[in-house]
Amino acid sequence: xxxxxxxxxxxDKFGPELEIVENNQPEPYFYISxxxxxxxxxxxxxxxxxxxxxxxxxxxxxxxxDRFEVALCLCSHEKNHKAVVKxxxxxxxxxxxxxxxxxxxxxxxxxxxxxxxxxxxxGHPDPQPLLLYDDWDYGYPMxxxxxxxxxxxxxxx
Amino acid sequence: xxxIEKVPAYIERLPGGGIVTTSMDWVLNQSRAxxxxxxxxxxxxxxxxxMAAGASRxxxxxxxxxxxxxxxxxxxxxxxxTVTHKMSKRVKLLYxxxxxxxxxxxxxxxxxxGGPFYYDCYSVLKGIDQVIPVDIYIPGCPPRPExxxxxxxxxxxxxxxxxxxxxxxxxxEV
Numbered sequence: 001x002x003x004x005x006x007x008x009x010x011x012d013k014f015g016p017e018l019e020i021v022e023n024n025q026p027e028p029y030f031y032i033s034x035x036x037x038x039x040x041x042x043x044x045x046x047x048x049x050x051x052x053x054x055x056x057x058x059x060x061x062x063x064x065x066d067r068f069e070v071a072l073c074l075c076s077h078e079k080n081h082k083a084v085v086k087x088x089x090x091x092x093x094x095x096x097x098x099x100x101x102x103x104x105x106x107x108x109x110x111x112x113x114x115x116x117x118x119x120x121x122x123g124h125p126d127p128q129p130l131l132l133y134d135d136w137d138y139g140y141p142m143x144x145x146x147x148x149x150x151x152x153x154x155x156x157x
Numbered sequence: 158x159x160x161i162e163k164v165p166a167y168i169e170r171l172p173g174g175g176i177v178t179t180s181m182d183w184v185l186n187q188s189r190a191x192x193x194x195x196x197x198x199x200x201x202x203x204x205x206x207x208m209a210a211g212a213s214r215x216x217x218x219x220x221x222x223x224x225x226x227x228x229x230x231x232x233x234x235x236x237x238x239t240v241t242h243k244m245s246k247r248v249k250l251l252y253x254x255x256x257x258x259x260x261x262x263x264x265x266x267x268x269x270x271g272g273p274f275y276y277d278c279y280s281v282l283k284g285i286d287q288v289i290p291v292d293i294y295i296p297g298c299p300p301r302p303e304x305x306x307x308x309x310x311x312x313x314x315x316x317x318x319x320x321x322x323x324x325x326x327x328x329x330e331v
Contacts, residue, residue: 132280133243141279150283154276 058109095120165321196231201238210302228254239267
């Protein structure tokens, strides 16, 4: 499916909950509301025309203006198309639901985001730390303004 | 630290003992310097240059340097690459498993002081010398095999200056 067809199909289903990002990338970019996040993922996986069978990236982002987002990069091997789905999170209490029951790849990606950004994924089957060393006790290192032991910030140019 | 390590220090005090120890020093140092077996151990892109230095074009074998896959058989460790905090414990363990005398190269900017990961980084150790004692620092990102060889020649010079009477001071307590 082309970018326009994917956009149209998702827009039909989710209406105002789906916000389309205008850019000149070859794949469509969306923002989905938090309430419909799981539903969109489930639809994208199971709909025979969209058929997003592969999640190749789930990343968290902390923007300098102190908001959190989770971004998913979806891909369909069968139909040969891609899409990027983003969801905005509450910046005081960044939480969303897990999608690791839809794509199993999300399990470790969510553990990584949980550990490095402190984002909660509700209903995650195994919410253990993944990457940092065992006695890590210094908070969430990928957040803006984080400092820790022997951390040297980049000097001002 | 047994009594055997103090023997050279006693021999040296005897009349004519200096001749014995310096001759023994020469033999031991010559054999150590020309058979520096290094540990097959790479952490990041510097390991590729280390492999290149070991392979036929630069050919470490002609210095008697052969890689060993076990720290028990190795005299020399190239810390080739970025050492994270998580990895630093394993590097230290490998260093402690090496038999005396053991030598360490900090190869590349990352192992010397954190290199490109010095600023704004939560995970990288700022220099392997915070964990284990280092003999030779080789700057570069990554260093060319030539600079690695230069470092090896410097280490050989260093080894050839060692004295048996210094053995009593334990190197691993640095």
